[in-house]
Amino acid sequence: MTLIHILVFVGIAAFLGLVTSDRWRVPFLLAVSALAVYVLQPTLPIRFLDFWLPTATLTLAILGWVVTSPPGQRSWRENGPAAAILGGTVLALGLTRYLGLSLPLTASRPPQLVSVLALLASLSGALLLLGRTSRSGKGLLVAASFFVLALFVVLKVPALAAWASAGLRSLTRQSTELASALDLRWLGFSYIAFRLLHTFRDRQSGRLPAVSLGEYVVYVVFFPALTAGPIDRIERFISDLRRPLALTTDDRAESGKRLLVGLFKKFAVADTLALIALNNVNALQVRSAGWTWILLYAYAFQIFYDFSGYTDIAIGIAGLLGIRLPENFKAPYMRPNLTQFWNNWHMTLTQWFRAYFFNPVTRALRTGQHPLPIPVIILFTQLMTMVLIGLWHGVTWNFVLWGIWHGLGLFVHNRWSDRTKVRFAALRPGWQRCLNVGGTLLTFHYVALGWVFFALSDPGASWQVFLKLVGVS
Amino acid sequence: MSDEIIVPLGKYIAAEILKQSDRVLNVDEPLISSGLIDSFHLMDLALFVEDTFGVPIDDAELNAQTFDSLAQLATLIESRR
Numbered sequence A: 001m002t003l004i005h006i007l008v009f010v011g012i013a014a015f016l017g018l019v020t021s022d023r024w025r026v027p028f029l030l031a032v033s034a035l036a037v038y039v040l041q042p043t044l045p046i047r048f049l050d051f052w053l054p055t056a057t058l059t060l061a062i063l064g065w066v067v068t069s070p071p072g073q074r075s076w077r078e079n080g081p082a083a084a085i086l087g088g089t090v091l092a093l094g095l096t097r098y099l100g101l102s103l104p105l106t107a108s109r110p111p112q113l114v115s116v117l118a119l120l121a122s123l124s125g126a127l128l129l130l131g132r133t134s135r136s137g138k139g140l141l142v143a144a145s146f147f148v149l150a151l152f153v154v155l156k157v158p159a160l161a162a163w164a165s166a167g168l169r170s171l172t173r174q175s176t177e178l179a180s181a182l183d184l185r186w187l188g189f190s191y192i193a194f195r196l197l198h199t200f201r202d203r204q205s206g207r208l209p210a211v212s213l214g215e216y217v218v219y220v221v222f223f224p225a226l227t228a229g230p231i232d233r234i235e236r237f238i239s240d241l242r243r244p245l246a247l248t249t250d251d252r253a254e255s256g257k258r259l260l261v262g263l264f265k266k267f268a269v270a271d272t273l274a275l276i277a278l279n280n281v282n283a284l285q286v287r288s289a290g291w292t293w294i295l296l297y298a299y300a301f302q303i304f305y306d307f308s309g310y311t312d313i314a315i316g317i318a319g320l321l322g323i324r325l326p327e328n329f330k331a332p333y334m335r336p337n338l339t340q341f342w343n344n345w346h347m348t349l350t351q352w353f354r355a356y357f358f359n360p361v362t363r364a365l366r367t368g369q370h371p372l373p374i375p376v377i378i379l380f381t382q383l384m385t386m387v388l389i390g391l392w393h394g395v396t397w398n399f400v401l402w403g404i405w406h407g408l409g410l411f412v413h414n415r416w417s418d419r420t421k422v423r424f425a426a427l428r429p430g431w432q433r434c435l436n437v438g439g440t441l442l443t444f445h446y447v448a449l450g451w452v453f454f455a456l457s458d459p460g461a462s463w464q465v466f467l468k469l470v471g472v473s
Numbered sequence B: 001m002s003d004e005i006i007v008p009l010g011k012y013i014a015a016e017i018l019k020q021s022d023r024v025l026n027v028d029e030p031l032i033s034s035g036l037i038d039s040f041h042l043m044d045l046a047l048f049v050e051d052t053f054g055v056p057i058d059d060a061e062l063n064a065q066t067f068d069s070l071a072q073l074a075t076l077i078e079s080r081r
Helices: A003-019 A022-039 A049-068 A076-098 A113-133 A138-156 A158-171 A189-204 A213-221 A234-242 A249-273 A289-320 A338-344 A347-367 A374-393 A397-425 A429-455 A459-469 B003-017 B039-053 B070-080
Strands: none
Touching: A003 A022, A003 A249, A003 A289, A022 A049, A022 A076, A022 A213, A022 A234, A049 A076, A049 A113, A049 A138, A049 A189, A049 A213, A076 A113, A076 A213, A138 A158, A138 A189, A189 A213, A189 A234, A189 A347, A213 A234, A249 A289, A289 A429, A289 A459, A338 A347, A338 A397, A338 A429, A347 A374, A347 B039, A374 A397, A397 A429, A397 A459, A429 A459, B003 B039, B003 B070, B039 B070
């Protein structure tokens, strides 16, 4: 999201929060969010893909609703207007091709109207057929989960993404020699996929609330949280969406303050730190250990202020619409151990992994017929969870190493805490404060060293930076 | 909120999770958000609740938003009995 996007979204949110009646809240949010999916999509070199990918996002959201809603709740009368808004948005954007103006609504000129109409007709037919025939059973939910995961893998594994790009290029009669993983930059897909998977899983466990098509799609593509989260839970989001909109001046002032803090963090602090933050180029240029540490510290604070700034912006804009998005960061660098760091860093993502991976796997291993020793279970679950969180960012060796780094750190802290918690609890408050300060410094440096894997593209470059940090290279 | 739920819960957390049998937990003391109970011990607590009180706790509910104190966990258990 650029500063201009943010300012436009703030204006729209403030206007909608002021004038929208409760009845029109979902339709307006649906139209704006659907439009935002196209507006925020970056330009792609494959012909018309930057139009088709946002269309695929909306299709996936509708598909998610079809497979999670009970057949009795799919009435056309209730959900037809939302379907018409979505179809109308796609069609209207397709028609901008003939305006002769370059509007900033789509990344490039939309495809020909006949292609848009053909796609809309076939998608509508397929979704209507699925809606009429499917019973939202477990098989369908599992199939939908695998489909979303398969898409995720194709987009995140560079070799598969390049292969998919070559396939799409041959369809559009473009040079396949230029195929690259960067051709498939699908805006917000990582977050959208995890929202969809959350609803699929909660539908299976019977915890998903009954929601209309409009509410479901607004949840999946809610424009303030489209590009950088947070990953809200649908039952919490819907309860805010259904609550009568009664914002006070204090509520608006609070959201405005949050927004300003976010803008300052992102555009003043993070973007300034980015000038000296560790990257593949400056990692080769610096020679001394001191400068390498400065680059690393700059990166550690840049990534925090960038990401938490975006979260503040999302929370601020959503607040103007009466939606309280969940917190994603709570002073993570001020935590005395790695476990607490992860309870306060990208909280909605870690909560997602706990709910749908860590807890089920731990439960299965603890209650199985031949339970493994506790330390083995802890090591396995912590490592797997953190490696998967690493892979969520991208399927590269460096993200795997970053996951292993944190998985091992969490395991060591768990074992250490288990052995020392009784002894430390008996210490005087003064000593406990000293331990907390020491723990905070140690945790920050452990996390900062982990960023070496995150900031650089390959293990060789990361190793060289580690050597420079200890003054060997 | 009955002592029949609060007392065994408090004793279990103090003895098995915090390893401090003598510790008396306040019913409103934050357990998860404060870091007192980590994610691994949270599963221990869920298994204890399921075995002792016979109420299910879903894996997706093991977080501070669903319950963060003895009082909140006891209310959750009571509502499902």
